[in-house]
Amino acid sequence: MKADGDILVTLAVQFAIMSLLALGGANAVVPEIHRQAVELRGWMNEREFTDMFAISQAAPGPNVMLVTLIGYHVAGFAGALVTTLAMCGPTAVLAHFLGRVWDRFKLAPWRVTVQAGLVPISVGLVGASAIVLTRAADRNWAAAVITAATAATAYWTRLSPLWLIGLAGLAGLAGLV
């Protein structure tokens, strides 16, 4: 796809809005990125989306770099730059200003209440991410088994996620999926 101005503006606006709604971090906005990129605008198909999510999880660095991959796929280097700045810029500016007054309200009752209200929403958003990604990635029984085995191992053991990703990659290479 060509990196024309309209697409870059759309990327900038949509990802900036998402960054300000991303309660609970990058994992919370995966469903909205999927809705925008796959369902609404047809920037990529289901398989490409789950591929990019997988790459962003396997690579070092924060999970939020998923948006860089998406931006690159949609509009090349300029797209990658725009999505990264839109996702990581606005909240960093907010953090700078709120960091200066945090001491004044960190113990205030309203702050504690607002946070108590927002935490279950952020957990619900991560749950939504799990639903969207599972439905997109599990195209056959073998894939569903890998998802279930990875989820169970990550939930009940302290094994590094990298081992699980590596093992799953080997299983794929061996033609098991």
Add this chain to the structure above:
Amino acid sequence: MSETAASPSPPSSASPPPSAATPVPSHADLFLAFFKITLSGFGGTLPWTRRMFVEQKRWLTAEEFNDVYALCQFLPGPNIVNLTSVFGSRMRGATGAMAAWAGFLLLPFGLMVAAGVFYQHFGDAAAVRHVLGGVAPAAAGLIVATAAKMATPMFRSFGPAPFVLLATAFAIGLMRWPLVWVMLVMAPTSVALAWWMRR
């Protein structure tokens, strides 16, 4: 550590040094510290950040680190990116925040662009398709586990939290309603419920 027993940090906004013993890091220190964290940040960058700041460089006490992290969890957006900004800003103001932010994002950004180029050229190659065919469902499984770990304590408590959680997951994950509208309804509702519960 003697300062851990001292009174809470002063409310001055003029970026106080973290402790008397350690010098305030320069802009270059901030950039390089976060750059190094991303180099070692396989599988989550938060533990590495804490180790470097609290244990190695001693720029923050454990309490100060927790305080900064609590603020970053309160803010929207990627927590760890917010942390670079809050910390850089405390040490060296707005330009310090930029130095820390840039140091943290530069390498992952370059890496992801490289991955994007690779995916564009070889994404359809048989070997790549096979590997990603295994990794994609595993990556989904990791998020399932993360969601389950976060949700477990909520279902042990009494109150509106489990209902808010399920309603949000249903609206976004199954109904696929736009995030903006769901948040405009859920956030005030949930905060009001939390306010009502505490009385």
